[in-house]
Amino acid sequence: MDNRLTRRFFLKTVGVFTATAALGSWPTNIFADEKKLVRLPEKTDLILLTSRPPQLETPLHYFKELLTPNEALFVRWHLANIPTSVDLSQWRLNIGGNTDREVKLSMDDLKKLEKVSYTAVIQCSGNGRSFFEPRVPGGQWDNGAMGNVTWTGARLKDVLNAAGIKAGSVDVTFNGLDSGPLPTVPDLVKSLPVDKAMEDDIIVAYEMNGAPLTMLNGFPARLVVPGWYATYWVKALTDIKVLTQTFEEFWMKPAYRIPDNACGCVEPGSAPKKTVPINRMTTRSVIVTPTQGSGLKAKKPVEVMGVAFSGGYGIKDVVVSVDNGKTWNTARLGRDLGKYSWVLWYHSWRPAKPGKYTVMAKATNSIGESQPSDSLWNPAGYLWNKIEKIEVNVI
Amino acid sequence: MKKLLFFSILAIALGSGSVYAQDKGAKDMVVTGNTKSITLPDIATPLKDGPGKEYVEGNCTICHSTDYINMQPKMPKAKWSATVKKMVKTFGCPVNDAEMKAIEDYLAANYGTGS
Numbered sequence: 005m006d007n008r009l010t011r012r013f014f015l016k017t018v019g020v021f022t023a024t025a026a027l028g029s030w031p032t033n034i035f036a037d038e039k040k041l042v043r044l045p046e047k048t049d050l051i052l053l054t055s056r057p058p059q060l061e062t063p064l065h066y067f068k069e070l071l072t073p074n075e076a077l078f079v080r081w082h083l084a085n086i087p088t089s090v091d092l093s094q095w096r097l098n099i100g101g102n103t104d105r106e107v108k109l110s111m112d113d114l115k116k117l118e119k120v121s122y123t124a125v126i127q128c129s130g131n132g133r134s135f136f137e138p139r140v141p142g143g144q145w146d147n148g149a150m151g152n153v154t155w156t157g158a159r160l161k162d163v164l165n166a167a168g169i170k171a172g173s174v175d176v177t178f179n180g181l182d183s184g185p186l187p188t189v190p191d192l193v194k195s196l197p198v199d200k201a202m203e204d205d206i207i208v209a210y211e212m213n214g215a216p217l218t219m220l221n222g223f224p225a226r227l228v229v230p231g232w233y234a235t236y237w238v239k240a241l242t243d244i245k246v247l248t249q250t251f252e253e254f255w256m257k258p259a260y261r262i263p264d265n266a267c268g269c270v271e272p273g274s275a276p277k278k279t280v281p282i283n284r285m286t287t288r289s290v291i292v293t294p295t296q297g298s299g300l301k302a303k304k305p306v307e308v309m310g311v312a313f314s315g316g317y318g319i320k321d322v323v324v325s326v327d328n329g330k331t332w333n334t335a336r337l338g339r340d341l342g343k344y345s346w347v348l349w350y351h352s353w354r355p356a357k358p359g360k361y362t363v364m365a366k367a368t369n370s371i372g373e374s375q376p377s378d379s380l381w382n383p384a385g386y387l388w389n390k391i392e393k394i395e396v397n398v399i
Numbered sequence: 400m401k402k403l404l405f406f407s408i409l410a411i412a413l414g415s416g417s418v419y420a421q422d423k424g425a426k427d428m429v430v431t432g433n434t435k436s437i438t439l440p441d442i443a444t445p446l447k448d449g450p451g452k453e454y455v456e457g458n459c460t461i462c463h464s465t466d467y468i469n470m471q472p473k474m475p476k477a478k479w480s481a482t483v484k485k486m487v488k489t490f491g492c493p494v495n496d497a498e499m500k501a502i503e504d505y506l507a508a509n510y511g512t513g514s
Contacts, residue, residue, distance in 0.1 A: 045427040045437035055442035056464040084462055089436035139472035141482055185462050188491025219428070219437045254489070 046218040048075040053143055057081035057182075058220060061148035067292045067311050070339060070348055071123070072151030074212050079220045080128050080149065080234070082192050082255075087181040087240045090224055097163070097208065097225065101177075101246035104168030111210065111224055117158035117166075120207055124230035124344035125152050125313045126237060129260060129282050132388025138273055140385040147290050152311070152346045155228045157209035161202050163244065169198065175251040176201040178227055181240035190254035194236050196229070198246065205230050205344070208241060230344035231316025233282050233386075235260050256281055261384070268387045269380035276382065284315035288375055288389035289322055289349070289367035296394040305354045308335075310392070313346035314369030321368055324351040328362035329377070329391075335365070343370075355398040366391045444469050451505030454498050462490065468510060475514045476507035 041049040042060065050060035060079040066072055092111050100106040128149035130142055143149070164176070175195040183191055200206075209228045210217065217223040222239030229236040235255075262268040263276035268286075270276045289312035300306050308326070312319045318340070323332040338348035355361060368374040379390040427438045444466040446452055459468065474482075480503045486492040487499060494502065 042440070042442060044439065052442065052466070053470055054464055054466045055444070056439075058439070088439060089434060092433040092435075094433075134472075139474070141471050141474065141478065144470050144472065184490075186491050186493075189462060190490075216435075219435065223435060 044079070044220060046075060047079070047220060048073075050076065050079070051148060053145070057084050057086050059143055060220075061145055062151060064146075064148060064290075064292055064295065066151075067290065068309065068348075070152065070341065070346075071213060072153055074153075074215055074218055074221070077126070077151040077153060077212070077218075077221055078128065078149045080143070081182060081220075081239070083182045083184045083189060085183045085185055086220075087223070088219065090181070090219070090240070092224060095224055095242070097241060097244065099163060099167040099244045099246075102170045102173045102248050103164075103246050104170060107167040109163065109166070114158050114163070114208065114210065114225065117162045119156060120159055121154060121156040121211075122205070122230065122344060123152060123154045123341040124228060125150060125285070125346050126228075126234045127151075127285055127313075129233040129235050129386045130384070132390075133385035135379065135388060135390070136381060136385045137379065138381075140383060142385050149234075150290075152313075153212050154214065154341075155207060155209040155230075156211035156214070157207040157225065157228065159204065160206040160208055160227065161204060163208055164201065164246070167244075167246070169202075169246055172248050173198045173246045174249055175247045177243075177245045177247060177251050178236075178238040178241060179243040179245075180222070180226075180238045181242055192238070192255050193251075193253055194238050195247075195251035195256055196236060200229075231284055233285055235282060260386075262386055263382055267376075267380050269382050272381040274383075282386055285313070286375075286387050286389040287314035287317075287319075287367055287369045287373045288312070289365040289392055291363060291365050291392045291394050294363070294394070294396050296396075298396050300355055300396050300398045302355055302358050302398050305352055308351040308353050308363060308365075310349055310365055311346040312349055312365075312367035314367070314373060316343055317369040317371050317373065318343040319347050319349075319367055320370045320372075322347075322349040323366050323368075324349075324353075325364040325366075326353055326355070326361055328393075329364055332366070358398050361396050361398055362393055363396060364391055364393050442466075447509040449505055449509050451501040451508075454494070454501045455505055458492055458494050458498065459486070459502070461492065462486075468506070471510060473510060473512045475512050476503065479503055479506040479511060482506075 040052040042052045043049050053059035058079050062076050062078045066076045097109040131145050131149035134144040177193050177195045179193045207228045208225050210225045225241050226239045227237050260282050261279035262282045263270050264278040264280045291310040293309050312322045322335040324335050325332045335349035335351045366375050375389050375391045377391050429436050446465050483503050
């Protein structure tokens with residue numbers, strides 16, 4: 005283990021291998037499977053994907069908790085010029101376009117609107133991309149591009165009503181303080197259909213877990229679209245614009261699209277004929293303990309636990325198998341913080357005799373959406389929710 | 400002591416004491432008046448040595464760090480060429496055709512599947 009301490013950050017190299025690697029197929033790229041931990045401002049040691057712009061992944065063990073600490077929440081920026089200094093006396097949220105008036109809200113103005121709070125899973129569209137086979141380019145996340153956070157802010161609906169949406173509106177766009185280093189790089193602007201934008205539960209959040217947003221998670225305010233992938237949760241939000249036509253700039257089209265069919269998938273290696281913008285999250289569960297490859301003792305009880313969530317419909321049940329899917333047991337569910345939150349699940353297991361065991365977990369949400377046993381493939385590596393499988397050795 | 404006190408006040412003001420306290424004097428986040436600022440570290444991820452590396456270092460780091468390259472799974476040359484084409488045609492990476500070819504060769508040789 006190489007452990008260097010430089011002036012401002014810690015860089016560690018640890019011999020952790022991804023689940024795919026440990027499950028049999030030797031890693032195709034040794035470098036891709038070697039994880040470096042770095043510590044950035046307001047953050048703890050997180051797994052480095054890229055440094056400029058920063059993309060940092062949360063180590064799995066943080067998911068033993070119902071809420072993900074601010075310092076441990078993953079970081080994902082697209083464009084190199086990210087905000088590193090924000091003066092709240094200058095920052096404004098501008099709302100305009102097809103509205104009755106142009107409005108500029110200060111942070112104080114925003115805080116005067118009704119304050120709402122709820123717990124919601126934030127998950128990157130590409131969470132689990134590194135498990136795709138055949139592999140696809142993009143951020144090579146394992147399972148750590150997600151977290152469960154209590155968000156507080158003003159309803160987007162109230163913010164939009166302050167400007168007054170006019171008839172004939174189609175899409176609402178959201179832009180933040182980040183930008184590309186060259187003018188040729190498309191700015192990160194995302195859009196929601198106007199009906200979606202006016203839903204009660206979408207908020208402009210200025211707090212995470214009761215504290216101001218960290219700079220790397222979108223200080224001073226970000227969009228929270230619970231149930232939908234984080235690509236819409238625009239950080240360091242400054243501009244909201246109401247449009248009378250469909251918005252189809254780069255980050256909405258061709259980027260962040262999924263095949264236009266029920267599974268959001270195509271034959272591995274092929275291209276979809278028709279695509280739609282990625283939207284609601286698929287249902288999934290992740291096994292947190294025991295970890296892949298760990299050694300357990302026969303006859304000694306072990307708690308198999310993890311998290312489960314769905315795109316805004318709550319979790320009905322989680323079933324766990326310790327015999328590679330032959331038999332399934334219903335897991336106990338932990339505290340319910342609402343339909344957008346994840347639940348922790350537990351299954352007490354006493355391995356009867358030594359050997360190799362394959363542990364699996366499968367979640368189902370309240371409208372019957374569940375997880376596939378074979379991975380569903382798409383060229384951008386989105387919607388990963390294959391049934392989790394880990395191997396443990398019992399001695 | 401004075402310094403310590405200053406930092407705890409900052410931390411309380413921002414509502415998340417423990418995070419900053421742990422950062423033992425690393426002043427990578429400061430709040431002055433209404434302004435919050437962070438200082439990002441330089442983190443370099445070296446590329447493998449090989450012909451064409453200088454074109455990658457010279458052009459492919461204009462918009463992002465080299466770890467965008469290191470992070471990728473090994474890909475066949477056609478996939479690397481498609482990625483380079485996207486950088487040039489979609490994002491505006493300023494290289495000519497010869498440089499583009501040298502970069503594709505370098506990536507396929509050093510980060511490719513050999514096909």
